[in-house]
Amino acid sequence: MTELVLAHLYPAEMNIYGDTGNVIVLRKRAEWRGIGMRIDPVGVGDTYDFTSADIVFSGGGQDRSQEDVADDLQRRSDDIHAAVADGTVFLTVCGTYQLFGRRFVTHDHTEMPGIGVFAAETVAGDVRMIGNIVVESEWGRLVGFENHSGRTFLDEGQQHLGSVVKGYGNNERREGEGAVTANAFGTYLHGSLLPKNPALADEMLGRALARRGLDARLESLDDSSEQRAAAAAADRP
Numbered sequence: 489m490t491e492l493v494l495a496h497l498y499p500a501e502m503n504i505y506g507d508t509g510n511v512i513v514l515r516k517r518a519e520w521r522g523i524g525m526r527i528d529p530v531g532v533g534d535t536y537d538f539t540s541a542d543i544v545f546s547g548g549g550q551d552r553s554q555e556d557v558a559d560d561l562q563r564r565s566d567d568i569h570a571a572v573a574d575g576t577v578f579l580t581v582c583g584t585y586q587l588f589g590r591r592f593v594t595h596d597h598t599e600m601p602g603i604g605v606f607a608a609e610t611v612a613g614d615v616r617m618i619g620n621i622v623v624e625s626e627w628g629r630l631v632g633f634e635n636h637s638g639r640t641f642l643d644e645g646q647q648h649l650g651s652v653v654k655g656y657g658n659n660e661r662r663e664g665e666g667a668v669t670a671n672a673f674g675t676y677l678h679g680s681l682l683p684k685n686p687a688l689a690d691e692m693l694g695r696a697l698a699r700r701g702l703d704a705r706l707e708s709l710d711d712s713s714e715q716r717a718a719a720a721a722a723d724r725p
């Protein structure tokens with residue numbers, strides 16, 4: 489049986505609002521197609537060879553959790569950039585997404601370095617952006633929940649994940665949501681993201697399979713309950 493490897497980066501430190509649900513969805517949607525998935529937890533200080541991962545996930549965190557991982561992430565920067573260049577799929581949510589830009593400056597002016605996978609930077613503002621969010625993307629409508637002080641501004645030419653239909657997204661000017669570089673995805677969407685957005689989950693699985701030279705065509709699943717959940721979420725104020 490084909491087995492994919494998912495590295496779960498900072499599972500203890502960067503996992504607020506149930507972001508680990510993204511790992512559960514990727515594993516289940518692979519298993520439902522007869523594809524195995526090994527989960528490798530990678531904590532602060534752990535040695536890990538990212539060339540063994542097909543997918544890397546890391547979730548959101550409070551400012552202090554981000555401070556707890558920022559130095560460790562810096563030490564992994566070259567390996568992560570090499571993995572991005574090699575087509576490894578990354579899903580980074582909120583706090584990790586911010587640290588995959590050039591830097592994150594908190595509300596009390598603490599500056600954390602990022603690793604610059606995304607040509608972007610984040611500076612906390614006075615408005616905390618909280619609430620349900622709906623985004624239009626090339627993978628269809630995406631629904632989720634956001635809660636961040638960080639205002640992320642993408643450089644000219646940096647691809648967004650999508651455009652904001654409801655909510656804030658990257659910043660209070662609603663200048664798009666998230667970022668995509670190669671197979672690396674960044675987003676503010678908690679919820680967690682993938683349970684209600686199965687098309688994006690399958691996009692990530694397909695890209696991971698294709699990178700391995702495997703058949704990336706995935707058998708379709710009955711996603712009616714996921715679609716009902718997404719529709720209900722999209723209708724929330």
Ligand code: GLN
Nearest residue numbers: 548549582583636637638
């Ligand atoms: N601490 C960051 C902010 O407030 C990220 C929050 C999060 O991961 N939800 O912007």
